Amino acid sequence: MTDSSLRIENLSFRYRSRADLALRSISFEAAAGQVLLIAGASGCGKTTLIRCINGLIPNSYKGEIQGGIWVQGKPIQGLSLARISQMVGTVLQDPERQILGTRVINEVAFGLENLHLSREEILSRVDEALTRLNILHLKDRETFHLSGGEKQKVAIAGVLAMRPLVLLLDEPLASLDPASAQETLQMVRRLADDGMTVLMVEHRVEDVLNIHPETAMFLDEGEIRYYGPTAGLYRAVDYHRIKLPAPLILERAVKDPVPEPLTRQLxxxxxxxxxxxxxxxxxxxxxxxxxxxxxxxxxxxxxxxxxxxxxxxxxxxxxxxxxxxxxxxxxxxxxxxxxxxxxxxxxxxxxxxxxxxxxxxxxxxxxxxxxxxxxxxxxxxxxxxxxxxxxxxxxxxxxxxxxxxxxxxxxxxxxxxxxxxxxxxxxxxxxxxxxxxxxxxxxxxxxxxxxxxxxxxxxxxxxxxxxxxxxxxxxxxxxxxxxxxxxxxxxxxxxxxxxKDLAYLEENRLVPTSLLKTNLELYAHTRSFQRAEDLAHLGVLQNRSDRYQNSTLQ
Amino acid sequence: MLVTWRYRPRKSIIQSFDPRAWIIFFGCYLASTLLFWDLRYLSFFLLLALIVLFTSGIRWKEIRKAMLFIGGFILFFSFLTFLTGRGGMELYAEEHVLRELKASFHILGWQPSLLISAEKTMFSISMLARVFSIAVMTILIPYSLNPALYGVTFRGLGLPDKIAYAMDLTMRFIPTFGRDFTLTMDAQRARGYELEKISGGLAAQVRKLAPLVVPVTIHAIAGSEDIIDAMDLRAFGIGPRTWLIKLTYKPRDYFLIGFGILLLVISIAFSLWGWGKFWVPAGLLALAGA
Structure with a gap:
């Protein structure tokens, strides 16, 4: 327990303006060097949880908070946002809403300037953060003219430069094209491998699975419904509500009734x-x-x-x-x-x-x-x-x-x-x-x-x-x-x-999904693309689902 | 995200100075101009503004919209002043009539008339020169100051860290507001909304602007909350702050500041001596038969 960089016990929170609890008795730990995936539908309490950890609750958003949060064994209650921000870095959902600097160098330096470090120290840390994310070439660019993916990386660099122990990412992929999303994910994986604790809240579960998060959590109505090894998440969630990789849906949907057919004709x-x-x-x-x-x-x-x-x-x-x-x-x-x-x-x-x-x-x-x-x-x-x-x-x-x-x-x-x-x-x-x-x-x-x-x-x-x-x-x-x-x-x-031309898709920064791959593989039988639920009920598949599961999860 | 003004590095007089020096000079220029009503003195300031404008390296295309909008606005109000003579009453006691125009019709027993006097004419011309000089100098600032230097410029002028950064954000808030306005306008036009076709009484017209005003306002508020969160999350305002960029004065900057201060001192002295007050050329008075 002592080596967890982040530990949360019995955390509950109610916003001052609301009657019901936004979070109920949340307890979990996250270790250094690990990625924790937090999945859940909107309104499940993901953002509230992030705000509790980064100190916006109770410093900026008022309400009743109970329970405790420890970063490397030290309680963060009562600490100022500034103190917390040196331990916990937060990347918000939309980099557009996070970037303050007009140029990349100013943006990455912003937190360091606020910490009143020397200019030399700031410059060296800015270079370090940009190098670590492979975006040193963007240093003198204007933030406004960056692409969505570049903006997201710059926002992460700005947080990274403050050398936090814990990195919180609140739906970091939402505004990115598939290739940029994959690049961001790979970067996050490297940061975790270098010893950072990463909590990633994300709808796009399938994408995150590519970087093999060690643990996963499923939040619903402010409560933890699942918390454990990532492989167990698949059984804990409803595939209608959280998008799972196609082979897993195939496997699960077989047992369900045949879904209503889709129409592609107006x-x-x-x-x-x-x-x-x-x-x-x-x-x-x-x-x-x-x-x-x-x-x-x-x-x-x-x-x-x-x-x-x-x-x-x-x-x-x-x-x-x-x-x-x-x-x-x-x-x-x-x-x-x-x-x-x-x-x-x-x-x-x-x-x-x-x-x-x-x-x-x-x-x-x-x-x-x-x-x-x-x-x-x-x-x-x-x-x-x-x-x-x-x-x-x-x-x-x-x-x-x-x-x-x-x-x-x-x-x-x-x-x-x-x-x-x-x-x-x-x-x-x-x-x-x-x-x-x-x-x-x-x-x-x-x-x-x-x-x-x-x-x-x-x-x-x-x-x-x-x-x-x-x-x-x-x-x-x-x-x-x-x-x-x-x-x-x-x-x-x-x-x-x-x-069907996967190589061409990748040239155009699109990343083939498991559903596309499965459909292409079965095209000879189906002659048209279909939902995973529909594919599950094709006779040809029934005995092959095990194979799919193994091939995708490896 | 905050949008920046259309700044580009250019080879120009204005950009060859340190931004702090330019802001100090601008302040002196502004205060000095406001001390005068005499068109002869004001011409000097107008000339100065035009020199800066024509050496700014900004192409007409880039500032056309801003200039036409502000220019049109100033012309309209100067013309209004000319018609009504409002605002000039404190500057001149008597009027010398050049001509009196009377309408050939009556509205409810009132015959519209226009009294053109030497004083009214000169007052509106002087006002035009005064406001136009200031407007030109002000328009040039967003095109010529590097947005990355806003904060450090205000800090360098002696403002505290927090206020300097707030000024930085405010400067960038204006173009951001413009962008949001355009986006909202587009979104509502796509819903069949036509600003041109708004009709009805004043209250009805204002109410019909809600589809534009409400989203833009809400966006501005939500946007500022995001900015505050983003700043809080990166330790803003915990104590003294380092400014990564360091500005250094060059000899020419001292010269510009010196010139600005000298201009202001002389202007104050002149106005204390009573020079530069409202002036009507003798020729014009003669024309009025005075």
Missing amino acids: EAAKAGIPNQTLVRFEGVRFGYEENQTVLAGINLEIRRGDIIAVLGPNGAGKTTLVKHAIGLLKPKAGRVLVDGRDTHQISVAEVAHTLGYVFQSPSHMLFAETVRAELAFGPTNLKHPPEEIEKDVREAIRIVHLEGFEENPPLALSFGQQKRVSIAAILAMRSRILVMDEPTAGQDYKNYMEFMDAILKLPGFEAVLFITHDIDLAVIYANRVILVNHGQVVRDGTPEEVL
Whole structure:
């Protein structure tokens, strides 16, 4: 027990503004040189636990705390944030929210400057931290212009430079493309191997398993439901709620009833002219600044019946591309036609009748006093009749599972719920084409699988397009995959065509998932990509699941 | 994340000085300009501002938006001053009428009229020169000061650590606010919201701005909370702080500070002697028949 660098006993916490406990009798230890994976759905208490360990609770967030926390045998209760921050380093979910310095060197030096170290000491520690993370070349760059993955590494370097004993990572992969996520994970593994204690809170359990965390914990409703060796986690969690590697789901799903089949055909697309072009990009070029190329000649057609997944690394131009579809950005050369009309000639509001666009960040659009009013805003602007608006709002609320929240202020909801409100707000507009920028970011697995299902079953959409970093979403839901890199469409085809070339995916910073690999392996039998639950019920598999399990877990 | 102004290193007069020296000079310039109402004196300050502007190495394209916005704003208010004569009453006691324009119609028995006097005209021109000089000098700062040096500059000017860093964050908060505003505007336009089509009474119009104002405000508040957490988590404010970057004055910086202080002292002396007060050219008065 004495060699644990972090020990927590009977920790309970209740926020001052809440009636119920956010954490209940949490006890665990983490040893130096080990990675502890903390999994759980949103609202399970993960973030509260992190705040208790790094001292934001009770120093910044007030409430009732019970139990004790020890770092290398010393209790941290009563210590100032500054003292704790020298023992416990925290990397927040979004590096955008953590980075303060304008240049990398300033950012990494920030904590050291606050500790009043000498300039020489600071410089040498900055170099040390950057070297350790293999990002010394970024030292003089401006933080604002770094890619998402680079930002995350710089944020970690800023914490590392303070030489903490314990490193807390709160969903560090959430905003990263698959390759950047893997690089970050490998880096974290090295830090642990060098003797640091690492606690990683993460939704993307499958990704974290690649770095073999020694122990794992499953939190639910503020309580520990599982704590022990990582291998045991698989049995402790419900595969519908926490995403497990495909072979494990196969093995478990066999015993469950056959799931409801998925549809990859849009209802509205069945009527009307098949393959009719709805949106057309013709030689679209764009840059935010002069002499900058973000889109380098995009030719693309979105056709009736398409369910398109847009994949590509951070900074590839995906968001810029889809913002052209609704006319928020206008091409510098070439043109975009929506329903045959050039976006140069029509207003965004006019395009909004045809094309609904869900932004990446919900916090930039929520304003109304109630969820209901928020959802009615779009259709009211579009002058839909009141009785229709009421019906569409009700339907949208049902799809994103926000029944019972109709009269709540959207701004008081959790991030995951806000994201769903932002999606529902567009669904209620009843546009014919739906475009979503990272619809699943910050969402629980169960939640996003359910609303993706529900959206595709909606009768009104003639085409759906979503940007994602999650290859599995493309595998499961898309009937067409577009791969974007360096401002160009580098691949465009069915999921099977685009995703079968694993080497090419890796060149484009996408990392094949276990579900993709399993699907490719079984393609000869299935002739189409499927969910792990569906694959489990293919006769051909029943006797092979052991083999899969062994091959993936090794 | 805090966005920075569009700073670029350039070969220019303004960037050849230490930022602290420039801020001191800027302060002296500002205070000096405000001491005068005489267009002849103000022309000197305007000239100074234009010299700095034209040697700043900033291309018209880069500051076009800012200049047009602020320029338009100043012109509009100067014109308003010209029409109403407001604000000038304390500077001149009597007015010499150049011309009186009367409308050819009556509204409820009131005949709109415009009295153009030598004083009103000169007052609005002087005000234009004064405000424009200050605006030009101020616009140049975000384009010319390296954002990485904001904090250490304010620290170097004698502000305490915490306040210097707060100033640093504040400077960067303004462009961040602008970026959030654009994002929100885009998100609402995608929901069919059109700012141009807002109608109704004043209260109704303000209410219809909620889709823009609320998200931007909430974002600003949430953003500041994140920043505070991030700072707390890295031991900010526990005691004296090291500033990694060290600024050193060069001889030319001392010269600039000296020039600034001299400018201010002379300006104060002039204004104590009563020079540089509101001035109306004799020719203009003659035109008014005085």
